[in-house]
Amino acid sequence: MALLDEKELFELVNKLSEISFNKPFRHEVRFNHRLRTTGGRYIPGKKLIELNPKYLTEMNVEEFNGIIKHELCHYHLHIEGKGYKHRDKEFRDLLKATGSPRHCSPLPSEQKEYRYKYLCKKCHHVYNRMRRVDVNKYSCGKCRGELVSQKE
Template identity: 65%
Template sequence: MKLLSEKELFQLVNKISIEYFGKAFIDEVIFNSRLRTTGGRYLPSKRLIELNPKYYVEADEDEFVGIIKHELCHYHLHIDGKGYKHGDPEFKALLRLTGSPRHCKPLSSNMDKQKHQYKCINCNYVYKRQRRVDLKRYRCGKCRGKLVKVS
């Protein structure tokens, strides 16, 4: 799937802003390919929304719209002078009101990097890790049980 142009991306964000928040989006939105662990971020000092292009390409449309709505919650609360950070009650209330996700789902391309799996012998919790874990040194974080390598 081809990425949107800056103008098309702005139009999409503005449409979502008017539909869910009843206010126009007047600042800047861009794709930032350097984002790795998040779907997007809002920079209050620049009034800029940055979106991860991998989510536009790999995730479904609802997930990408959810990321935009989440960042617009930060944006509109900041513009209105209200609490726009994740822990603020105004932010949590606006997330619920607009049906925005608190976190984005991990991409399948990032999940492939987790090569090592460990299982607790007590509670059967499975840990997926990119790096190997020293089984003599580490235990289950849930029940303190012993870990065994699954794959």
């Protein structure tokens, strides 16, 4: 999907706000091309929602709408003076009520190929790593079992 201009983006966010929350979105929303590890963020001091444009171009529309709804949960709770942070019960409850995702899926362009794979002998947990790990020095973080290197 092509990128939206600022007016279209605001209209989309306001429409989702009206549908999911029965409340209007009255502040600013924009794309932030510098976001890399997240789909979006809400900045309470500015009452600003920033969205990662890569999620609109690389992922499906449902994923992008889910990110908007997640950020709207932060926005509406903050405006109402309720707990709007991830750890707050009110935030988690509103996520469930609106069908908003807790986390966004990783972008296909940001997926990394791991060079090393380690397996715990005891609990069989797999660790994927970019750098090599000294198996004589480190053990499994879950059960303290011995790690063995797996060949890719």
